[in-house]
Amino acid sequence: MPYPPLGASTAPRDCDLLLTGGHVLTPDPEDTGRTVTYEDGAVAVDAGRIVAVGSAATLRRAFRARRDIDCTGRAVLPGFTDAHTHLFQSLARGLGDGMAIWPWLRTFMWPYAIAVTPQDARVAVRLGAAEAARAGITTVVDHHYAPTDTETVLAVADAIEETGLRGAVARGMLGDRTAVAESRGLPTALYRYSTAEELRITAECLASRPAGSRVQVWPAPLNLSYGDPDLVHGAVEQARGAGVRWHTHCSEGAKDPESYLDAYGIRPVAWLEKEGLLDTRATLAHAVWLDEEEIAAVGARRASVAHNPVSNASLASGSMPLAALRAAGATVALGTDGPCAGGRQDMFEVMKQMLFTQRLATLDPASVRCEDALTAATLGGARSTGAAPGAGLVARGAPADLAIVDVSGTARHAPLNRLGAHLVHTAQSSDVVMTIVAGEVVFEDGRCTRIDEEELYAHAREHAAALTRRADITDHTFQGVSPC
Ligand SMILES: [Zn+2]
Structure with missing residues (x-):
C-alpha cells in the first residue's frame, strides 16, 4: 500500500511526537472492514492531532519532534473505543x-x-x-x-x-x-x-x-x-x-x-x-x-x-x-x-x-x-460515539488517540506473519506498551502517567471488601441459586 502524500512543505516542521519504525495499521475510512498497514511507518502528532502518516524515513526528514518514540517491533493502531x-x-x-x-x-x-x-x-x-x-x-x-x-x-x-x-x-x-x-x-x-x-x-x-x-x-x-x-x-x-x-x-x-x-x-x-x-x-x-x-x-x-x-x-x-x-x-x-x-x-x-x-x-x-x-x-x-471526523483512524487530521502494541517481545510474537490476524488472535491487552489520548501519553512503561496506581489499588481493595460484605454478595451467596 503506498504511503499517503505528505504535503508540499520542505523545511522540517516541529511536532510534539514522532512515532517511527512500527507497523502502522488503520481501518479503511470507508468502513469496508478492510485495514491498511504501513510497514516501517511513522506517525507525527502535534497539538493533539495526527499531522502526518508516512514512511519512517520520510517523516524523520519532514519533522523535528519534541519527543521521538521508537516503535520498532510494535504495532501502532487507533486507540480502542x-x-x-x-x-x-x-x-x-x-x-x-x-x-x-x-x-x-x-x-x-x-x-x-x-x-x-x-x-x-x-x-x-x-x-x-x-x-x-x-x-x-x-x-x-x-x-x-x-x-x-x-x-x-x-x-x-x-x-x-x-x-x-x-x-x-x-x-x-x-x-x-x-x-x-x-x-x-x-x-x-x-x-x-x-x-x-x-x-x-x-x-x-x-x-x-x-x-x-x-x-x-x-x-x-x-x-x-x-x-x-x-x-x-x-x-x-x-x-x-x-x-x-x-x-x-x-x-x-x-x-x-x-x-x-x-x-x-x-x-x-x-x-x-x-x-x-x-x-x-x-x-x-x-x-x-x-x-x-x-x-x-x-x-x-x-x-x-x-x-x-x-x-x-x-x-x-x-x-x-x-x-x-x-x-x-x-x-x-x-x-x-x-x-x-x-x-x-x-x-x-x-x-x-x-x-x-x-x-x-x-x-x-x-x-x-x-x-x-x-x-x-x-x-x-x-x-x-459521534466522535470528531477521523476518529478511529490513523490518518492525517484525526485525533491523536493511539495504542502501541508490542508484537515482537515474546515467544508468541515470533514470527509475525499477518498483522491483522496477529492482533486479534495472538496479542492481548498486556502487550500494550503505550496509550496516547489527544497527543498525550497516558500509559507508558507499565504505568498510568496521571494517577498513583498503587494508592488506587489499595483503596480499591478496601472498598471492595467492605462493599461486597455490605451487599452480601461474597461468593457463597450464590450457592443454591438457580443458574437460569
Ligand atoms: Zn451492560
Missing part, C-alpha cells in the same frame, strides 16, 4: 460466575449496584478507567447506574478524565416503575427517581458536561424492556436538544422483548421505530434478540449497536445477529460490558470473542474476519 461498559462493577470482579443474565442481575448485580456508595463509585470507576488505559482503550462509554445523583455522575466523569481517557458517562435511568418491572420482580430500591426527576438530574449533568467535553454525559435509559417508555421519549429529546448520543440496554436476554410484547403489544425496537426515536444518536447495547423488522429499522436509521460478545457468552445471553445488522446498515461497535461480565476491560479479548461467537453461531469461519473486529473496535466505536 469500549462502546459499552460499567466501570463501577470493577470492585465485584470474579463474583457471580456461572449464572444466566436474569439471576445474575437479580441476585448479584442489582444488590451490588444498590449497595455502591458515591465513594465506592469514584474508586471503582477510577480503577476501571486505569485498566482501560493500560489496555489501549482511549474512549469509554460508561453506562453508569450506581449511584446516579448529579454529584456522583459528575465525579465519575472526572475520574475517567483524570486518567486521561475520553468518553461519556451514559447516565443510567429507570424512571417510574412499570408493570414489566413489577411482573419481573425488579427490586424497588433500584427505582430511585421518578421519570421527571431522572430527566431533571440528567439535564443538570448535561449542563456541566455538554457536547464537546472530553468526557460527556449522555441520557441512558437503563433498559428498554423494564424502563418507563415516557423516560425513553424524554431521553431521546434530551439527546437531540443537547447534541449528544443516547444509550440503552436493548434485548440482551430473550425475555426482554417477550415481556415488552406482553405488556405493550409491540417489541421494544419496533416501538422505538414507531415513535420516531431511532436515529444515529442511538446506541443499543447487546441487540441480541431482534426480529427481522427490528434489524431492518436499526440499519435504516443508521443507529449503532454495541456488541458485547464476551459478556453474551459469559452470561449465556445469545449471539447478536451481526451479519444481518451490518448488512442492514447499522454501525457496529464493541464493548466489554464491564469487569463483572467477562473479567477484563480488554478489547483484544472482545475482538477475538466476536469472531468465535459468529463462527460458532453460523458454522462459517469466514462469516467475520479479524479486520472486521479491528474495525468495529476502533472506527465503529468512534462512529457510535
Whole structure:
C-alpha cells in the first residue's frame, strides 16, 4: 500500500511526537472492514492531532519532534473505543460466575449496584478507567447506574478524565416503575427517581458536561424492556436538544422483548421505530434478540449497536445477529460490558470473542474476519460515539488517540506473519506498551502517567471488601441459586 502524500512543505516542521519504525495499521475510512498497514511507518502528532502518516524515513526528514518514540517491533493502531461498559462493577470482579443474565442481575448485580456508595463509585470507576488505559482503550462509554445523583455522575466523569481517557458517562435511568418491572420482580430500591426527576438530574449533568467535553454525559435509559417508555421519549429529546448520543440496554436476554410484547403489544425496537426515536444518536447495547423488522429499522436509521460478545457468552445471553445488522446498515461497535461480565476491560479479548461467537453461531469461519473486529473496535466505536471526523483512524487530521502494541517481545510474537490476524488472535491487552489520548501519553512503561496506581489499588481493595460484605454478595451467596 503506498504511503499517503505528505504535503508540499520542505523545511522540517516541529511536532510534539514522532512515532517511527512500527507497523502502522488503520481501518479503511470507508468502513469496508478492510485495514491498511504501513510497514516501517511513522506517525507525527502535534497539538493533539495526527499531522502526518508516512514512511519512517520520510517523516524523520519532514519533522523535528519534541519527543521521538521508537516503535520498532510494535504495532501502532487507533486507540480502542469500549462502546459499552460499567466501570463501577470493577470492585465485584470474579463474583457471580456461572449464572444466566436474569439471576445474575437479580441476585448479584442489582444488590451490588444498590449497595455502591458515591465513594465506592469514584474508586471503582477510577480503577476501571486505569485498566482501560493500560489496555489501549482511549474512549469509554460508561453506562453508569450506581449511584446516579448529579454529584456522583459528575465525579465519575472526572475520574475517567483524570486518567486521561475520553468518553461519556451514559447516565443510567429507570424512571417510574412499570408493570414489566413489577411482573419481573425488579427490586424497588433500584427505582430511585421518578421519570421527571431522572430527566431533571440528567439535564443538570448535561449542563456541566455538554457536547464537546472530553468526557460527556449522555441520557441512558437503563433498559428498554423494564424502563418507563415516557423516560425513553424524554431521553431521546434530551439527546437531540443537547447534541449528544443516547444509550440503552436493548434485548440482551430473550425475555426482554417477550415481556415488552406482553405488556405493550409491540417489541421494544419496533416501538422505538414507531415513535420516531431511532436515529444515529442511538446506541443499543447487546441487540441480541431482534426480529427481522427490528434489524431492518436499526440499519435504516443508521443507529449503532454495541456488541458485547464476551459478556453474551459469559452470561449465556445469545449471539447478536451481526451479519444481518451490518448488512442492514447499522454501525457496529464493541464493548466489554464491564469487569463483572467477562473479567477484563480488554478489547483484544472482545475482538477475538466476536469472531468465535459468529463462527460458532453460523458454522462459517469466514462469516467475520479479524479486520472486521479491528474495525468495529476502533472506527465503529468512534462512529457510535459521534466522535470528531477521523476518529478511529490513523490518518492525517484525526485525533491523536493511539495504542502501541508490542508484537515482537515474546515467544508468541515470533514470527509475525499477518498483522491483522496477529492482533486479534495472538496479542492481548498486556502487550500494550503505550496509550496516547489527544497527543498525550497516558500509559507508558507499565504505568498510568496521571494517577498513583498503587494508592488506587489499595483503596480499591478496601472498598471492595467492605462493599461486597455490605451487599452480601461474597461468593457463597450464590450457592443454591438457580443458574437460569
Ligand atoms: Zn451492560
